[in-house]
């Protein structure tokens with residue numbers, strides 16, 4: 020598989036929020052191209068625009084101006100409804116506070132996005148859910164409710180759920196922000212594995228000690244890209260071609 024195709028393009032992206040007193044510019048002319056197979060880490064201080072940028076890429080929110088093209092689809096022209104449908108099949112999302120539904124079992128939480136999107140045949144949804152939970156080491160917790168799980172286990176359920184419809188892109192917003200270092204390592208390993216499997220990953224963190232095989236770190240300051248650090252040791256940057 021060639022890895023040098025552009026998968027995500029942001030052109031002159033500006034995002035303003037209308038506060039009660041004045042307009043606030045959360046993203047100030049962001050330009051970025053993310054290639055297929057990349058593992059991009061977004062960093063920056065709290066309030067620098069990381070979540071806002073991630074929300075633009077995942078279609079959770081739309082820019083005030085500028086273009087966002089993901090997998091050849093121009094998101095900036097889409098309605099909220101269109102975006103929700105598109106997101107359900109094209110993006111896996113992992114949040115800091117897991118966002119599992121407490122009234123559904125672990126397995127039901129993972130199957131739910133399959134039911135919404137209707138891409139995985141109904142007859143295969145349960146089997147796929149079990150396999151995804153096996154892949155994150157939770158095969159013994161299928162029928163538990165989320166409140167009985169540890170934080171690390173909840174995040175592994177959320178990762179399994181993000182894979183439900185086999186998206187090309189996974190975005191994660193501080194997924195280890197609420198975990199101890201032992202559980203954080205397990206989550207790092209899972210993201211490294213997913214990237215090796217060909218998923219393109221955009222991962223927000225302000226932790227400096229990350230054991231992630233990232234291709235680039237992009238640092239935001241006040242809604243602008245301030246610095247880009249390329250990981251020379253990444254296979255991606257050395258060859259441009261995956262194994």
Ligand code: ADP
Nearest residue numbers: 036043045063064065066067068069070071072
């Ligand atoms: P980060 O994730 O880097 O901490 P965010 O992207 O969440 O930062 O926020 C960037 C800035 O935009 C912050 O100053 C925040 O207060 C502001 N902001 C984010 N979302 C909204 C919103 N819905 N309404 C108003 N201001 C917002």
Ligand code: MG
Nearest residue numbers: 069070071192
């Ligand atoms: Mg944030």
